[in-house]
Amino acid sequence: MLKSRPIAQAASAIKISSRGFHPHPGTGDTRVATRVYSPYAARRQQHFFRSVATVIVLGSFATAWQWSRELHAEEPPAANEPQFEKPRKKASSKEENRDIISSQHLQVRRSWENPGVYAWGSNAGKVVAPDSNEPFIKTARRIPYFDGKVLRDVKLDKTYGAAIDDKGDLIQWGTQFSTEDYTPQVTLRHKDLVSLSLSRDRIIALSSNGTVYSIPASKSDQQAGSKCQESSWVPFWTSRASISYRKIEPSNLAWGEKISSVSSGIEHALLLTTKGRVYSFASASDTFPSRGQLGIPGLLFRTRPAGPADQPHEITTLRGFPITQISAGDHHSLAADRDGRVFAFGDNSFGQLGLDTSEPSFVDTPALVPLTRLYSGTSQVPRVTRIAAGGTNSYFTIDATRVASAADDESESRSARLAMGRVTADTWACGQGIWGALGNGRWTHVASTPVKIPSLSGLYEYDEAAKQAIPIRLARLSVGTNHVAAVMDNVTEVSAADSRYASENATNWGADILFFGNNEFYQLGTGKRNNVSNPVYIQPLDAVAERKVRGKEEHRFQITPKKKVSVNGRKVEMEQRVECGRHVTAVYSGV
Template sequence: MSGPRYVPYAVRQLNRANTRTATISPYAARRQQHFVRSVATVTAIGALATGWQWYNGRGGILREAHAEEPPPDPEMKFEKPRKKGLSKDANRDLISSQHLQVRRSWENPGVYAWGSNSGRVVAPDSSEANIRTPRRIPFFDGLLLRDLKMDRTFGAAINEKGDLLQWGTGYSKDSNSPEVTLRGKNLTALTISKDRILALNSNGDVYSLPVSKEDQEKGVKPSESSWIPFWSSSSPISYRRLSPKDLPWGERVTSVSAGLEHALLLTSKGRLFSAAAASADFPTKGQLGVPGLTWTTRPEGAYDQCHEITTLRGFEISKIAAGDYHSLAADKDGRVFGFGDNSLGQLGVDYSPESSFVDAPSLLPIQKLYAGTSQAPKVTDVAAGGANSYFTIEATKIAAPGQADDASAQRGLGRVTADTWSCGQGIWGTLGNGRWTHVQATPTKIPALSGLFEYDEAAGRVVPIRLSRLSVGTNHVAAVMKNVTHTGASSASSENDTNWGADIVFFGNNEFYQLGTGRRNNLANPTYIQPLDQVAERKLRGKEEHRFQITPRKTVDVGGRRVSIEQRVECGRGVTAVYSGL
């Protein structure tokens, strides 16, 4: 097997070709009749000429006939012989672009970025306004990261040591390379708001610090304990701690997600908290999930204190996502709740002219999406960005009422179909359904990411192709498929045994070339892009076209040590990045 069998686009094109029909106009019909008469006349003249020649031949006036020589057989072209003495990996690189991509991602870890460079984020050492195709950021060559987030004016990343790196004009107008800002906190994950960075560490502590270097230097610097007993000192930079009150022993924050002005904090016990996350603006669109909470009604204390969303008590929340001004939360039983701004239908419920937002968690009617299908849906993940929401759903076939004894209805029971749905603003193509809908309140299925199956040779059966992850920027999206991958090619396996990664597609707004296609047109259908390292590709295959596949997690040798790494994609505001993640 040389690669995945996931080809939804070719299949759709074939289906379109098979379903086309043609109609004939009256004018075309008259021309067709005239053509038939002409053919009949020419045929009659030809028959008379043939009879005349036959008659002359019988009379002894035979004419010499010269038959044309048949055209020579076309020359068969064979594949050029491979160079002798090639190593197994060199041979694999020649026969598989996917193998080359996987190998180079292990041997040359780093960050590729593209899109708007107005804030010198995707190319800190360049003055170009936009970076049209993936380009490496030299600073990160050979480095592994725990997390990375980008905005048009600033970037933030966590290095292998757990320290925070920042760059871009939003951080400092003089910035031309990432700098370490928050040290020694063992950070594990990041999220960003309009003007602050929220970083989670391994103990569940959440640090909120301003993006601006000037604000970090001039702001209030908290006291920090030292390794020396009874000794403390001020932090080198200004930051705040976001801490949910009265967490019992053993409960800690495990996940964070932020919009422009708010943040969601999920604990290990499935409880959900929210907090203000911007320095200048307090959330006003209900995205905190606390009815009636405003700047004037907030309780005493810090403006960015954490508030438990008590409406969700009793639901063990497992997934969270924040758009610009709205929030999503899914529980372990597959239910999903939304709250915040709904002016473009991003909560998956009809817009109400009486109020453009919902300030208390509202249960989305996911069951209605599968009414009459004999399928039981369960939400497995949520994603959000800008004014859009996305839900991945596993729909299991069940027996319809009254068909328990119907043999035909019993076929396929228990079969799982993996679907992806979207709602909200679609004017940029971010719904992914091929349409440019301004407002989409009822979730719509993304055909290219739904109902897909492939044969898994290891399992010996057909399996659904699930979605591994969605990364959502303000108005563009990257989708990583969870198709069958292979990273087991080794010196012990055949020279034709190649590695391949996971399919990744992009769609939505492309104003700043953030989709990575090299063109500026928006895309309402998910599409592939070319490999990240096109120079390496062309050295082996010239201009032969291949698609980018992202490398799944694998333990490999990096710099003489064994490390478990994978490639990850991040979409921000008009920017996109792929990095080597721990």
């Protein structure tokens, strides 16, 4: 039986080591040693605990941060405080209140109170701003000479302008008219002119009695040229004309037949008679039409009949088609009859005739434009309501009427019956589109097949008077060399404030007007120089007056429709009209 050794002996038998606790080799004791305190081991233990605590604290912090982030992300956003419209200035009258609440009402009112001419675009010929040396007029600017005046017609070229005042007298201005005085001047009086058109160097003017005058654009040519004898109100008394001009007189007009419309390109012009016949003639002094735009097969300068170079020729191939509209581009011509058919002739280099460009580059005989194929398979019957030509483009507005079709099956019979007779008003364009003049959002070099202008097609509005939806047609297209203005025939209001019992919130509004095409000379009036291939609005003509009343709010220009108003103490039926010329545009007060 073993005897226990004293504790002191047992303790001495144990070797204290930094690596652990081991029995002393000399004792032979094989029992497990009892752990004895070591300062180094204690330090390692404290370091371990500190490391673990640090990891735990950092982990807890990261967990708490992530939880707070997720909680914050899930919180609903704080509600925004409602923004209330600032109160408008208090109006002192019903009319002032209408001006404040409606930009359109303000525009209509000012067009009546301040008739005149606004112009913009190229000013190289001192046409849009005769008193300025600026090369371009970027936005609408009034021509001071015409302030307070109403006009029968205005036409502009880049180097000269012409207008007819309310008395029927001719007014001219620009650098091509005079190299000394660019301001407007009356040149031809007492002819009761009603409309005019411009060629390269002559003005083709139509009087109320159907007489057509060809007048030099240059003042020096007017003074130097031969002057014809004119009759006077005194019987058997004649006098010499004040300026040189020529009368364009078709030789075979019937009894009671007279010229009702004129349209001119650069070198040629068209005449339309009251009996639906069409004549053409050379309208420029220095060149003779050579691209078939006269509509007379084989007619050139060397083959022309004896007589003056500008004698008119009847387009006999159009006999039997009562023509109601004519329009001339630079080197091509359009004619539409009362049944909605369109005939085209002249230059077709860019497809402006609406005919296949694989044909010869020009057509000297009127050809029927195949517009019905545009509606093939649509159960719609098209009828042309308006034509317009300018530069190298042609435009057609069409009423397409829904009719019964064999394609309407039983499942669609009800919807087909409801759509029966429905009219869709569309606008189509052909010719050169590299400047955006096709209006379809594309930059096409040649378009011989007409393309639809989406912004001007298939539009409807609700007519309160008729109590139904009606198609929005085009009232007018004005075509310059390569830019266009489209006036919509939307519902307008110009008598809202006529009665003293009318509400203070009753306002007038005009017709929408849009611009597209070339803008190299700022002729679109947007204030920028980029070309536009989709029709766009522009700012009001009198932007300064607009801001004085309505602040910095942006509004679009609306053109004022016809209304009888007081101008300079007399009642006249007046409207605003737009004219696109060669790189220039004008809006004037027309009667």
